[in-house]
Amino acid sequence: MTSDAPLLVIDQGTTSTRAIIFGPDGDVRGVAQRELPQIYPAPGWVEHDAMRIWQDVQAVVRDALAAAGTAAAEVAGIGITNQRETTVVWDRATGQPIHNAIVWQDRRTASICEQLRQKGAEELVRQRTGLLLDPYFSATKIAWLLTHVPGAEDRAARGELAFGTIDSFLVWKLTGGRCHVTDATNAARTMLLDIRTGRWDPELQRLFAIPRGLMPTVVDSAGVVGHCLPELFGAAIPIAGLAGDQQAATFGQAAFAPGMVKSTYGTGCFALANTGEIPVRSENRLLTTIAWQLDGRRTYALEGAIFVAGAAVQWLRDGLGVIGQAAETEALARQVEDTGGVYLVPAFTGLGAPWWDPEARGAIVGMTRATGVPQIARATLEAVAYQTRDLMDAMIADGIPTPQALRVDGGLSVNDWVMQFMADILDLPVERPSVTETTALGAAFLAGLAQGVYRDLDDVAGRWQRERLFEPSMAPERREALCGGWDIAVRRVLTS
Numbered sequence: 195m196t197s198d199a200p201l202l203v204i205d206q207g208t209t210s211t212r213a214i215i216f217g218p219d220g221d222v223r224g225v226a227q228r229e230l231p232q233i234y235p236a237p238g239w240v241e242h243d244a245m246r247i248w249q250d251v252q253a254v255v256r257d258a259l260a261a262a263g264t265a266a267a268e269v270a271g272i273g274i275t276n277q278r279e280t281t282v283v284w285d286r287a288t289g290q291p292i293h294n295a296i297v298w299q300d301r302r303t304a305s306i307c308e309q310l311r312q313k314g315a316e317e318l319v320r321q322r323t324g325l326l327l328d329p330y331f332s333a334t335k336i337a338w339l340l341t342h343v344p345g346a347e348d349r350a351a352r353g354e355l356a357f358g359t360i361d362s363f364l365v366w367k368l369t370g371g372r373c374h375v376t377d378a379t380n381a382a383r384t385m386l387l388d389i390r391t392g393r394w395d396p397e398l399q400r401l402f403a404i405p406r407g408l409m410p411t412v413v414d415s416a417g418v419v420g421h422c423l424p425e426l427f428g429a430a431i432p433i434a435g436l437a438g439d440q441q442a443a444t445f446g447q448a449a450f451a452p453g454m455v456k457s458t459y460g461t462g463c464f465a466l467a468n469t470g471e472i473p474v475r476s477e478n479r480l481l482t483t484i485a486w487q488l489d490g491r492r493t494y495a496l497e498g499a500i501f502v503a504g505a506a507v508q509w510l511r512d513g514l515g516v517i518g519q520a521a522e523t524e525a526l527a528r529q530v531e532d533t534g535g536v537y538l539v540p541a542f543t544g545l546g547a548p549w550w551d552p553e554a555r556g557a558i559v560g561m562t563r564a565t566g567v568p569q570i571a572r573a574t575l576e577a578v579a580y581q582t583r584d585l586m587d588a589m590i591a592d593g594i595p596t597p598q599a600l601r602v603d604g605g606l607s608v609n610d611w612v613m614q615f616m617a618d619i620l621d622l623p624v625e626r627p628s629v630t631e632t633t634a635l636g637a638a639f640l641a642g643l644a645q646g647v648y649r650d651l652d653d654v655a656g657r658w659q660r661e662r663l664f665e666p667s668m669a670p671e672r673r674e675a676l677c678g679g680w681d682i683a684v685r686r687v688l689t690s
């Protein structure tokens with residue numbers, strides 16, 4: 195194997211499944227993608243057909259290899275990155291899921307969380323897992339599947355069933371059921387892992403009534419866990435990297451030093467700050483999570499999640515119908531000097547970090563007869579920056595030193611106007627990399643690290659390239675006035 199051998203990444207996201215062939219410098223040689231249908235069986239419920247995901251993975255891998263003109267035998271390794279927390283339980287004998295996957299957004303287990311909270315379980319969960327007791331994470335989703343699928347509890351007790359997040363399910367399928375593993379970053383999102391030791395926690399397993407036999411083995415984020423069946427793509431390619439998508443993006447941004455922060459702007463926004471080898475407990479309702487595990491050593495991160503970022507731009511397009519394409523918002527925002535005091539708080543599905551107010555709903559405040567589409571479009575974009583500022587303030591209040599810069603990626607990060615406004619509001623340089631497929635790139639870096647394509651983290655960091663730097667240039671008084679207005683607008687939508 196030469197060090198310029200390509201890497202194959204499977205990026206299994208909430209709304210699509212993609213495969214990308216990367217050269218060692220992060221150059222994209224071939225891409226294939228399939229949209230994933232969302233299943234909404236009841237209000238607040240979201241499911242995926244896990245077998246459909248598996249079929250799509252096979253199809254996109256074949257198509258990406260063909261698009262790149264790469265034979266499977268040339269590929270140095272496979273990296274898998276995935277939507278996190280989404281829960282699959284399958285039969286070990288047949289490999290068939292016992293039910294649709296329950297997606298991270300699904301709220302059906304809110305009452306289970308409430309009952310556990312009343313029993314005083316929240317502190318144990320926070321201490322061991324770094325997470326909040328919330329339906330977002332896998333544990334209560336597994337419990338729901340075991341109690342609602344007929345016979346599942348007995349089958350699980352007999353060791354006939356397996357649980358996994360999407361990474362785990364895909365490795366099982368790719369290896370023909372030989373490997374039942376998950377990496378530490380995905381394991382950290384189940385609410386069953388003691389993030390300090392990197393091991394499943396027996397007390398939490400009892401709390402959620404999850405039998406031990408269900409659980410995968412926790413492995414490093416970089417390292418060969420097995421090989422895909424040769425009949426799938428024409429060669430037994432090593433599966434060499436696994437990571438949840440937000441952690442993979444952090445790795446793809448080469449945010450290796452403690453204090454470095456990345457923020458990914460897609461439908462929502464996820465900001466992660468590297469805290470080094472110490473899991474920092476948040477006093478500001480951020481999550482503590484594993485950023486990656488290499489050679490058994492864990493690096494930790496503080497994470498803030500915003501539910502609506504690009505989704506608000508989609509709402510301008512599909513809900514209000516005032517734009518035809520997301521990119522039009524940039525010209526609209528530039529048409530006016532300011533929003534004229536208008537703020538849009540996009541709490542369409544409640545507010546995430548640091549507020550965690552599920553009952554809050556969206557609002558546009560401060561409108562006058564002079565308010566038009568440009569002001570509302572601009573306020574929608576400005577909200578992305580204000581929400582990021584709230585996350586950064588929470589991180590700094592939790593003891594993270596003010597970072598030197600914010601590294602950004604994701605679909606919305608192509609909007610130059612937002613990125614400049616972000617730099618101004620954060621009073622921080624904003625760096626956009628030349629490869630914006632940062633999530634997939636991170637999985638390629640992990641697989642390449644395992645396979646000797648990269649020597650070490652310094653070698654990986656050397657491949658990261660900045661495309662553009664946005665320097666803050668706003669007068670402090672203006673920043674303070676704008677942020678003060680945002681704080682008032684948020685207070686108007688909070689329910690408690």
Ligand SMILES: Nc1ncnc2c1ncn2[C@@H]1O[C@H](COP(=O)(O)OP(=O)(O)O)[C@@H](O)[C@H]1O
Binds near residue numbers: 461507521
């Ligand atoms: N030029 C742009 N300006 C503002 N928002 C944009 C722009 N281009 C894309 N978006 C937004 O970015 C999001 C898509 O980003 P992407 O990273 O593909 O999201 P996801 O992976 O969550 O589906 C959409 O919500 C879209 O509205």
Ligand SMILES: O=P(O)(O)OC[C@H](O)CO
Binds near residue numbers: 208209438440
């Ligand atoms: O697939 P995405 O990009 O929507 O990411 C989902 C996150 O991993 C949820 O925690």
